[in-house]
Amino acid sequence: MTDARPKTDREQLWEMLDNISTLDDVCKGNDSEYRRLVRAECEKRNRVGQSFDGYTITWVNPGMDLARILHVVRYYDAILDRMAIGPAMEWPDLRVLTGSELPLQHIRSMITRLIPMIEDEPGRREKIMRWFSFVQCALWMEGTFTVNELKEHSRPDAELPRA
DSSP states (O other): OOOOSOOOHHHHHHHHHHHHHHHHHHTTTOHHHHHHHHHHHHHGGGGTEEOSSSSOOEESSSSOOHHHHHHHHHHHHHHHHHTTOOSOOOOOSOSOOTTOSHHHHHHHHHHHHHHHHHHHOGGGHHHHHHHHHHHHHHHHHTTSSOHHHHHHHHSTTOOOOOO
16 A cells, blocks of 8 residues: 655655666666666756755755645644534635635635645645645634644644644
8 A cells, every 4th residue: 555645855855866776777788868867867856955056955845845734734624623614515606704604614625625636646736835825814714723823834843733
């Protein structure tokens, strides 16, 4: 059984190094093919971090990686579950929803779709980040969390409170 969680930056970098090591065996006797494949593998590192001087690494996402986003989204799902916000529903075509559970039900619907998106489609990072940002904003607007609490959730090393 494979691990469905997104890979951390460290795991992605290790996988690239392991792939380069494997290419050495695969391409024995074909130096040009080896160099071509290694260059392609090295290009993947730019998804994780970049170095322009060869010494300093600028991390592409120094804050939240997909593993952290998934952890936080699952936390929000547990909070909504504890609040008995049920069943997930699509967004109603209404402008004002004051005093209604509809916004939180919609957030629950988004979370239900966001979790598999993070697990199965990590290449859709821009969409994942848009949805995650919308979820956080809506949770603030609905009074579920303060802005400072949401900022704390976004810190990569922060512990989340119990749901």
